[in-house]
Amino acid sequence: MTAANTLAGPVNTGSWQYRQLNSRAPGLSYLSDALSALVAEGHPVMAGTADLQYSNGLARFAARHPDRFVQFGISEQNMVSAAAGIATTGVMPFVATFASFLGLLCCEQIRMDVAYSALPVRLIGHHAGIALGFYGTSHHATEDLAIMRSIAGLTVVNPADGPQLAAAIRASADRPEPIYFRIGRGQEPNVYDDLPDFQFGKAIEHETGSDLTIIACGTMVHPSREAVRALRASGLSVGLIDMHTIKPLDRDTVLAAAERSRVILTVEEHNILGGLGGAVAEVMAEAGTKALLIRHGIRDEYSLIAPPTHLYRHYQLDAAGIEMVVRDILA
């Protein structure tokens, strides 16, 4: 097995990059730790990345399990096709890179080699949405949900935080289908305290309300929850649903909320076309609900260049912005 160690590249655990993993992006440590937990339980998992082991924190996994980690270098398409090949041998590969590169550069490899071939590959698109702020449009991923959602056979999840990601990874271990995990940059505050029970396709209802219900996913669940708290404190009846699974979408929960509330507001760090808002719109339109739908997110444009927190404020995707959007709707 000496040759196995050649799969992993060098991991410098003494480096600044490695040391900052915990302090700078604590949310990402859940990725490596969840995979290590699967290894400890005897699951045949492997992980790989394309020159981003410090960005996604998989360096932690690589340092612990060099015989189960593949450093692909800057070759994302090769990584995705190779992951499919790995999956044919009974090993479950988790491959991670920026969501922009995974969703757009590797779209066809994902369709042909992973999804159409129905192989249990786990694709981790991290730093999704506008999380890479001033790195620019090349690094923003505001199309990946729309792309992944239209690929048949692919399950699409967008966990709200590290604990939910870990729970989703654990819950995925026995599932045969390919899964796309869309996650942020690991600096988001946690929504959940400990490992929540994760059920694919079953949304989590935080609050119910008759005036308006927010359906949020991923990084938008936390600021939405803050906004909902403020709105409810001022007497508005506002609900909140964490729609962590974009596909298959929890139709029942959407329709129950649309029955109960006058307005449904979707909130996503994604183009309002084709992502969560699009998915909810399809369900509501086909069912003929009376509730009004409003989609909040990036409005079919390339986002500006700025630090992420400035962008969230600019696009009203922080707690104050979401609260303002709701007040405007209900005014």
Added chain:
Amino acid sequence: MPTTATAGPVPDSTGAGRTLTPDFLLPDTIALLEERARHVRLETIRLIAIAKVGHYSSTFSCAELFATLYYDAMRLRHGEPRWPDRDRFLMGKGHAAVGLYPLLADWGFFPKELLDGYTRLGNPLGDHPDMTKVPGVDFSSGSIGHALSAGLGMVMGGRMMGRRFDVYVMLGDGEMQEGQVWEAAMAAAHQKAGNLIAIIDRNGYQLDGQVDEVMGIEPLAGKWRAFGWEVHEVDGHDVAALATLFRRLKQDKTREKPACVIAKTLKGKGVGYMEREAGWHLGYLTPEDEAAAIAEIMGQSTTPAATREDAAQGEAR
């Protein structure tokens, strides 16, 4: 309709029993491999007659490669397409799958009757191979350039699972124009994937013309060497040379470099007018031409170039 040859593979029930001696090929072995290559060509003609359009010439160029891999080099178990320790075969040039299906049927991976419904509604056998539908197809293809990456993944997965099998990936020479091939080539050498064998069917043609005129790929051997591969150039229609080479590669268990076999072939090999006419990438034989082609493959005559329906006409059916 041409008769299909009946000689099946030499069943290797244990999958491990044979001793392959590289430098001593029995005349029987050579005769068997040549007969199997003819079988590939005859079945290709028979099956494409059902579809009414297909890739004759791309399949004819690799008939001896198919025969040598499936009846000499690869470690397989009759009737067990998912045996975990089997050697794997992937096709970057998936459009030649019509030549692969008869061999998979021969190995008992699916009933031979399926061949009779090639490409018809509900039948799993299409122009490109589909692992989700066809037992024995180790990986789906159709989009050029993915197969070497997938083959490398199989090497990596096998390594983690503690299994050592060989992975053969047959690539078209036009496929060398895809960037992902070179990502995989670089990675395979870096990962010391000595049990990965790329086979390039160097027939010189792609859809729009001669490879070297459409987008030159030479110096091909030099490129693969520069990427860290061991390169072998061989006559892709000489079954004795192919069997000897594949046996040597198989015997060398210490090789760290992946191996690239550049098989020099003729597009349309076996049917004179296809060998001379590049436009045969996709086509359809009229019944008269079909009979003449079969006679030529069986060694009974050589035929003049006949009229043919071109791909555009065949496509509509």
